[in-house]
Amino acid sequence: MALKTKENKKTGAFPFNFRKITGGFVISNDAGGHCIISRGGFSKLCKGKKLSASLEASLQDAGFLSHKLDFEKLFSRWQKKNSFLYSGPGLNIFVLTLRCNHKCLYCQSGATGEGAKNKDMSWETARKAVDLAFSSPNPNISIEFQGGEPLANWPVLEKIVKYSRKKQKESGKNLFIALVSNMSMMDEKKAGFLLENEISICTSLDGPAELHNKNRPFSSGNSHALTVKWIKYFMKKHDEQKDLSYRIFKPSALLTVSRYSLSHHKAIIDEYVKLGLESIFFRPLSPIGYAAKYWDKIGYTPKEFLDFYRNGLEYIVSLNRKGVKISEKTAAMLLSKIFDYKDPGFLDLRCPCGASVGQLAYNWDGSIYTCDEGRMIGWEGDDFFKVGDVKKSSYKDLINSSSTKGCLVTSNLESQPRCFRCAYKPWCGVCPAVNYEAQKSPWGNMATSARCEIFMGIFDILFGLLGKKREAEILKSWIAEDK
């Protein structure tokens, strides 16, 4: 909710949004400032009554007292928080192939069988896509290989890496390359190439073997065993690196929460800890692709996901207390936004969203989409989110396309009736592709949006924990390590 401007004039409070949480209120403002405030303190603030010295100092620092505003500080925070508005697209998703040897229950990539024909990105398409990626004014370019299973198109992957490293030298830009793979086609030779070229490795790990293999069926073997084998391999390489001419990044893993995962938060987190992974990403299912098709079997309500999230987060905090190093990625990113005014690169949680201006998704056939979710909707036969084609579009065409502009307008929180007055607005974002798929309009309707309910719930859980001293210290330590 938002306090009305005429009330602010009476009380001396600068305009703010608020939300009731356990034990008090969260208040926030457009500069990204926030306070967790008791009911009594909130009442005094709203009525313009005298505040305690410590509350007044906190409110002043966060920019809530209109007679004590430090505009330079507030603007500098706003600018830092919205740095993505000044840079252009940095993330480039390359869908190297639609072929995949897994049949994941929740797949949203439109993967086909391993033997499918004409589903690989050609080198000609890939080269043009790299050229487009480097046309962005952003000094930091990321290329992320996805699929299908990107290792199924290894020759083109190798060529892209070599060509983009050459482009990196010529352009003077920073280049970060990442691979998202199920590891089933990994071998020592490929691994060696990936390491020598400083490619960051990310895989999917849904928990212990039984759960992982249930979510991610693999007809040619044991998906979990292969994933674990290669996580250990890359972890060992990372830990043992010494006097190398290249850096080896720590491998990371992604968790997708299906209905089967809901009662196993401890076992899933323990599996990550056992493998030395220091971050776990509780990702809810997106209502796109197979997940939408099989929602009755693998889906859940936002409340069910939030119960899982709360239990998982509390378990992680309890492990941290015992000295175990692990954090949850959504929470860590939100904390970074809340306390450091940083943009951690979570493109779905931006205003406007990252569609084309933060990322571009290059499909195997050369068609280009605002994002990977938009690309998936394209695979379903609807090119609403298509912005161009590598064969005929210039970089400017992509940014000027009606799909790009449509996404930017609809994901602008200032234009969303429920969002613009939400206490979590400074750190949240709307996804037009999810709205389009789930609610048949890129605008969506946040009052009935499951995605909104989930993020609102995550913020509630997080601020609930931040209101407790011991938990807050642990959560804040997650971002202190990043500094």
Add this chain to the structure above:
Amino acid sequence: MNRFKARADISAYSIQALELASYILSDWEFKISKSGEVEVCGENAQKGFNELLNEALNQQCRIDLASKNSGIANLIVTKAILSALGEKEAEK
């Protein structure tokens, strides 16, 4: 297939909101007069009228918000596009 006629309260919903809502609801055909008379044609036409009012409320919220916030909203989107195009403010 049937028809239903009723009047929408134009003190609550603007004609623009009613028209926008009618474009979104593809299961029925709507005729909307400037005085708020609505004629609905299609299966379960009365339901169509109720849906129209529901959606018109949604559209009215957006219209009201746009009249208040369109300045800042446009500024943010323009900045994002110009930056992505590599254009400096001065060249705008």
